[in-house]
Amino acid sequence: MTTMPRNGVDRGLAASVRRCVTRLWRPLLAALCVVAITGAVASEGEKPVARTYVMHPPAPAAQTAAAATQKSEGCVSCHTATDHRTMHVNVGVILGCTDCHGGDAKVAAPAGATKTDAPYVAARDAAHVPK
Numbered sequence: 001m002t003t004m005p006r007n008g009v010d011r012g013l014a015a016s017v018r019r020c021v022t023r024l025w026r027p028l029l030a031a032l033c034v035v036a037i038t039g040a041v042a043s044e045g046e047k048p049v050a051r052t053y054v055m056h057p058p059a060p061a062a063q064t065a066a067a068a069t070q071k072s073e074g075c076v077s078c079h080t081a082t083d084h085r086t087m088h089v090n091v092g093v094i095l096g097c098t099d100c101h102g103g104d105a106k107v108a109a110p111a112g113a114t115k116t117d118a119p120y121v122a123a124r125d126a127a128h129v130p131k
């Protein structure tokens with residue numbers, strides 16, 4: 001039978017913890033440095049864009065599916081990967097994209113344009129920045 005010291009700490013356990021910490025601190029510090037450097041390098045290409053946000057009226061309590069579709073037409077020309085056409089699983093929720101997110105749903109992606117083409121960038125900026 002082993003006896004515990006007066007302070008209640010098992011010296012064998014304390015030594016094991018100390019050995020574990022001693023072995024792991026260098027790899028953990030190295031991993032932390034890699035994560036910090038990778039994050040700094042990855043964010044170099046992105047720059048903040050000045051935006052002027054405006055208050056929109058609250059989303060309508062009720063509207064037709066046609067009205068909601070009209071408020072999403074331009075949005076879904078770029079934002080194509082959604083689970084549901086309206087992003088709402090509940091069929092009782094009938095909202096267009098601009099009801100919640102704002103923007104201009106009349107602006108659509110130019111046909112055949114890639115995300116780096118000037119017409120696409122102009123359309124993206126016009127759709128996301130309320131005037």
